[in-house]
Amino acid sequence: MEYNVLIGGEAGQGMKTLTSVFSQMIHKRGFYLFTLADYMSRVRGGHNFFQLRFSDDKLYSHCEKLDVIIALNQETCDLHLGRLKEDGVVLADTNVKSNDSRLVTIKAKELATEVGNVRTMSTVLLGALLKLFGLDEEYLEEIFSHKFNEKITNQNLESYQRGQSLVEQKFKTSKGNKAERLLINGNQAIALGALAANMKFYSAYPMTPATSIMSYLVTKAEEAKIIVEQAEDEIAAINMAIGAASVGVRAMTGTSGGGFSLMVEGLGLAGIAEIPLVIALVQRPGPATGLPTRTEQADLKFAINASQGEFGRIVISLNSPEDAFYQTTRAFNLAEKYQLPVILLSDQYLADATQTVNLFDLDKVAIERSIEDEPSSDYKRYALSETGISPRALPGYHSGVVINHDSDEHDEEGNITESAQVRNDMVNKRAMKFSLAKNDIQEPKVLGIENPQILLLGWGSTYSQLKDAVELLNENERRYGALVFGDIWPLPTKKFLDSYKTSEKIINVEQNSTAQLASLIKETTGKDIDLNILRYDGRPLSADEIIEKVLEVE
């Protein structure tokens, strides 16, 4: 069983509530859900839609073909009708017109007005929608009463009942498999990962699509005993996180490409001053303002190369909400172990796609602080060592021991120097610890067949579409596999080089126009990747699209 529903309309028409209530009802019944949000950069009006795919099996991505369209306006019907399956249904108020026989109109607005609250029009449609799938009001009252007061809850329940009576069941649904699973998006998973890692300080400036990390954290700040500070700009945001981290709390900032551009000097500061710092970079199409509410993976090389000078940083691209949670906790450990910045690379697709995932397991989360608790009286913050890692003691806790952090080139005590010898020692020290960090880098995830005839490559959030695509491709002929990078800088190369030897064809899949992963692989391994599937219109690739293009090029 698998269905795909699109709910579209103008911002402010109740689409978000309808989507959220429908999602929760589906989720609570034990179905797996994947919700794709497609919204414009405006508060009212425009064309916006949510796609809700649900199934009794785990889902990884959205899909294009639709079973039901809820058209809150004419535009939704006109724009998406082409994607509706033969036996699909468009459900709309009577003001939506079409010659297509699949359109079913109901007097949603009129009935909602009768109930006494025209804003419950979308709930009339919800009633009809659930009826199409033969689903009753289980969980409905609970969900509404959590959102609204008693009067509005009752109006919504009444509107729901009216909607149910207007249509007949059309699609069969299974019973669902109830279990403790989470309905969560990528940004919420990052935020929970940060809390699980005992992050105490988050400073950021609002920027779509990264803002919801901060907006989640700020509502939990008192409960979790953390400080969330809205900075005056992204420069302040990163410098605050550095300041907090420098005295010993785990600190983080988050932004999108434009804000990250402002943070770049701070990134270098964390590099030379050896401050453990975690940065969430949630990509959107650029440059400059670009397409604020849409998705892209074009900041890979930027994240790897940002800042003047040479220093190590680790870049982890996030594959899914589960991955986002666990990798965020790992990022803090790596940042402290190697005393360097770690960038978590996500994008709008992963940030906003709400989906059903397995319960996060805190027993799988380790907090490794790497702090020197008993520094000797001759302690030096940047002491040279065989590993390049200097024991990190914290200021304020050890009488006779002071800690100096410096953005200038510095000696072992953290004092400014222009000595050629010390400069070489310090550059080498920082390079050495980064080279050691390579031992902690994880190889890409393998999808489908290991060392396959046709190898697909990807990174970050396209994991989800590649997973679905490889599975479907292998249903016909089992010769497809994919390597999807999570850790991407330093680039792990072992699995790639193994597959490179045995694969007949390699196809690189990315959401950018210049094939940045292919270029990084060439730079790191010398190997050419000839075939690319690239999308850069701000909309996410789908598994269907990947399959179609793979079959075209192979």
Added chain:
Amino acid sequence: MSTKYATYETAWCPGCGNFAILDALKDTLNKLNLSPHQVLVVGGIGQAAKLPQYINTNGFEGLHGRALPVAIAAKIANHNLKVIVNTGDGDSYGEGGNHFIHNIRRNVDITHFVHDNQIYGLTKGQSSPTSGLGHVTDFTPNGVFNKPLNPLTMALSLGAGFVARAFSGEKDHLVEIMQEAINYKGYAIVDILQPCVSFNKVNTFAWYKDRVYKLKDHDYKDKVKAFEVANIWDEEIPIGIIYKEEMPSYTDNFGFLKEKPLIEQDTSKETVKKLIEDFI
């Protein structure tokens, strides 16, 4: 001068006002009975901002203009540390202007000593936000056209609770002001006038010496008076505490910080588990 905070070789020009300010700071810390490990001195970039390098306390020398965000976050993370910013007029009012504005509003309990020599020293003699009108430099051959920024009225208008002015040539007075500023619970700014012997040929030691006078019988609780005093400049320049008002500081907004500093508080596993389960 106290030796507890050590003496380092500096890169400052002989006769620079920074020496007196550094000495005054060491004396101040000594008088306040603060051990080196209890103090964090933060600087940005510039001649003044090198000060953290020359004092034996915890130090953070960051980026140009960015001393304040580092300092306030360090204080929020461990409010047991005495956090002091020593940095210049270019760093504080030019490159760091946005942070100056917003950290007055934020009111974290730190002390901001601005070494104000009305010129850029490290980059060799460009005008600064506090350079006077008509000031001729190599970079403003026809004199400065831009109106000078008045940091004191700016701080007052943004609601700062401790606003003072001092002069590097009046060291004992400077030490008194520094003690008051450090003891003040909230954001305290002291604009410290100092000569730049190499690049400012207008506002010399003698120029300041002829003009500064210590405030007497000034009611620093009177904000209107404070604005008046903060506007006195040119013919004579008053030094001293211009405005002082007790008010809650940033960390008072968080109940859980009353028990102990942020760094000593963990987010419990039970809390995280509950927050995760909210998504079921």
